[in-house]
């Protein structure tokens with residue numbers, strides 16, 4: 001069953017309750033990257049243009065662990081939204097209080113933002129009463145929080161109980177799922193995936209699932225060292241642990257040398273922060289650690305990627321936060337951006353690399369949910385999406 005989009009809903013005059021992912025990074029109380037809010041704006045504008053009567057917005061911010069934490073108030077988000085929409089956005093004192101209902105009865109009230117949902121432990125506990133109380137604020141429920149769709153939390157899961165046939169996907173959520181479905185169900189071949197980052201254990205299930213469907217799977221970042229070690233290569237002092245080597249061994253055994261592509265050289269340093277040099281070959285010299293893929297690897301990956309018609313990318317190729325160690329990640333970013341292929345990038349770090357490169361527009365889809373996109377690839381479904389489609 002397909003997701004019902006807000007474009008199919010009868011919204012005129014309705015009170016709408018909408019869940020977004022406004023979980024933006026804050027620095028000294030200021031939003032340091034507004035991307036998540038910006039990506040929600042089309043849905044908010046669409047709802048307002050349909051002549052709805054009230055719009056109640058909900059989100060979490062950070063990890064207050066069920067307690068009120070003024071540092072994690074949604075106040076900067078309310079200010080930012082008000083500025084962008086050129087409308088008053090009233091931030092409530094708490095997500096749950098009679099005051100909110102009263103506020104919504106006032107003629108002058110149009111847009112309300114509920115204070116951080118995670119100030120209440122019931123949000124993460126998927127509390128039924130909490131979900132019910134939230135549901136009182138709207139006649140129609142909209143979920144546009146892809147980044148939270150893999151969580152079984154009250155505002156994305158149990159809340160669906162109270163909106164039978166009145167629950168819809170926002171524009172962003174719909175676009176995310178449509179793009180992931182393309183990768184999952186009908187990828188144009190050759191389909192190639194690039195998996196990087198730091199830990200195999202976090203992405204093991206995704207790698208196993210992908211190995212069934214892809215034509216090639218490139219490994220980069222610290223993720224590569226357990227594989228190399230498992231193959232008997234030396235990796236010097238590179239980031240690696242025994243558990244990951246075990247996992248890598250199993251993956252290598254299952255792959256039988258067919259699809260996995262591993263680095264053939266590396267950028268290495270003796271000490272973190274030092275200028276990198278190139279390793280002589282696939283082995284990493286004693287006393288050195290790998291911090292990025294090397295130039296031969298970049299060229300090899302670029303060459304193979306040329307023929308790809310579908311590309312999935314998750315995780316950086318090195319410690320890209322340091323510009324000296326970012327060449328692998330940025331080179332692949334430029335390569336993918338220049339290809340005529342359906343390209344999807346997910347995962348906080350790879351997305352921030354793509355944004356840094358200024359090439360985000362050249363990707364077919366830049367996903368807002370790292371964990372959510374990996375879990376969707378692995379399982380083909382997410383709790384929040386399931387609940388939105390079929391109820392709870």
Ligand code: AMP
Pocket residue numbers: 196197198199202220221222223239290291292314315316317318319320321347349
């Ligand atoms: P993940 O969250 O698994 O995608 O991991 C992202 C993190 O992996 C980034 O913060 C990178 O700095 C880190 N990373 C990538 N390559 C390496 C490496 N060779 N050594 C240590 N950390 C790395």
